[in-house]
Amino acid sequence: xxxxxAQSQLEEMMKRIPEWEADRKVIERTFEFDDFDQxxxxxxxxxxxxAEEEHHPDIDIRFNKVRVALSTHxxxxxxxxxxxxxxxxxxxxx
Numbered sequence: 001x002x003x004x005x006a007q008s009q010l011e012e013m014m015k016r017i018p019e020w021e022a023d024r025k026v027i028e029r030t031f032e033f034d035d036f037d038q039x040x041x042x043x044x045x046x047x048x049x050x051a052e053e054e055h056h057p058d059i060d061i062r063f064n065k066v067r068v069a070l071s072t073h074x075x076x077x078x079x080x081x082x083x084x085x086x087x088x089x090x091x092x093x094x
Contacts, residue, residue, distance in 0.1 A: 002072045002079035010078055017086045025077040027086060028069040031093055039066050045092050053088075055081050 005013060007024075014022050020029045033039045039061055046068065050056045058069040068089060070082040 002075050002081040004072070004075045005078050005080065005083070013083055017083065017090060019090065020086050022078065026069050026071040027078055027082055028067060029086070029089075030065055030067045033064045033066070036061075036063050039064050042066055042092065046089055049085065049088050049092075053081070053085060055085055057085060057089075 010022055014020060014027070017027075017029075020027045031039075031042060033042060043059055043061060043066055046057065046059065055070075055072070058071075060067040060069075068086075070085050071077060072079040072081055
């Protein structure tokens with residue numbers, strides 16, 4: 001079960017994933033690639049992680065940019081599961 005993170009704690013926890021931004025009930029990051037094919041490959045890698053974790057981000061592809069937004073809708077905001085997914089997604093982009 002996912003644990004909702006209080007806004008006061010979220011700011012501190014976001015330091016672990018500094019490229020991500022918190023906006024009340026969601027965390028998000030935009031990744032940029034050389035071309036569309038690389039962006040799609042990245043999305044497919046995210047899909048594999050999402051299936052493993054049974055936690056699915058909102059993904060928006062705009063040519064070579066991929067915006068990923070994470071929130072646990074059933075809990076009404078950001079949970080530890082979202083932070084875990086963000087860290088795993090960051091590992092893909094390195």
